[in-house]
Amino acid sequence: MTPNYSEAEENYIKNIYHLQQATGFVTTNELAAALRSKPASITDMLKKLKVKKLLHYEPYKEFQLSPQGKKTALGIVRRHRLWEYFLVEKLRFGWDEVHEVAEELEHINSKKLVDQLDAFLDFPRFDPHGDPIPDSNGKMNLQQQFCLTGLLLNKPAEVTSVGSQSSELLELLKHKNITIGSKVEVKRKFSFDQSLELELDKQITVNISKQLAVVLFVRPV
Amino acid sequence: MTPNYSEAEENYIKNIYHLQQATGFVTTNELAAALRSKPASITDMLKKLKVKKLLHYEPYKEFQLSPQGKKTALGIVRRHRLWEYFLVEKLRFGWDEVHEVAEELEHINSKKLVDQLDAFLDFPRFDPHGDPIPDSNGKMNLQQQFCLTGLLLNKPAEVTSVGSQSSELLELLKHKNITIGSKVEVKRKFSFDQSLELELDKQITVNISKQLAVVLFVRPV
């Protein structure tokens, strides 16, 4: 039925999928940065993915996943997020420790395994980072979430996801006591450096740099 | 600390471990058959495993795992059997469907993942095939089980494990309604073909060929 792809191919597909969310297209250099490899290696693989009809690609042009490629990507994202949910809910991982292990688990492509895991977890719709989990047909709940920088003053909201899993970011969030689910309200905006003063869980007040604000996503409550 | 080995290396180590249970030593041809690959490929890898100090090996001689290699093997076996237990107990897999998926899961070597999984499962001591699961130090419960051919007449016993996971064997067991945990009693032994007449679960009577009897293991009850 659906072919099986190598771990390397899957990593390319997954990263192209995430990168093309922004503008619909991805460049060789962008993808090389995301995969921490060299542009020459990217070109090699792009040609292979094109032959396998996973990618729309012409030399020297930007590229994007074909419908086939997108479907494959959604399968990988589904597996990744289900395993993250499992690790946090069942194996008591911290939500900031799951990423690496899920990167390995996501490559095990057994329909029975994944669907039974989904059922065992009671068909969760969002992973521990707040990102939606595709169902077995690849359908995802859209999120009515947006960037913290766009949140109006004194509007109560809830942190739903973070824009990166870098350990630097997670360290900072832990230190500031911000997690998925934290209740926040923007109290002041400083135009000098675009930093924000935030009220956290109706209690303490913290300051947030612009760099941090752009990677925090919230939903009004 | 402990190095990380490739999937291929782990498969070699695991198979050498199982094969050397019989006589303490393994030959190139034996291992090639077990891994469904060619003797020349085996030789290549043996040299690499020797360099990594996982294997005692001299050209043209039989070989066996070093203490390091055995420890590594026990880690792989632990992961394999824990995942098998998880698949059967939590994800409702049949005990005859778990092997392939567990072969993939076993290669994910994260101490936290494996130890938390172990805890989540309540530290099971035996996998669904009746084989003992090593603890986090590599210690296993010895089994007081023996081959069905050695079971005395009219001694009640319980099937604890099977000597192979071949689909042919599993098909036959399913047909005869024999599973791990079945209660059996040997009623007659026919010396002509060394077949056995068995009473199953105090109810029906079935006939078992010698070839089948040698791969069934039991424990007196």
Add this chain to the structure above:
DNA sequence: AATTTTTTTTAGGTTTGTCTAAAATTATTT
């Protein structure tokens, strides 16, 4: 003990996925 058979190793080749260095193309600047 010499010959034949079997087992194991060596030599050389293939595929996948990576790399560096150089060439080609596209984009930007002057």
Add this chain to the structure above:
DNA sequence: AAATAATTTTAGACAAACCTAAAAAAAATT
């Protein structure tokens, strides 16, 4: 529009893990 800079591709190499065919060693036969 020409020159420069940035991006992308090509060419050629490399490591891992496999293969086939031939050579070497060990085991079994006569």
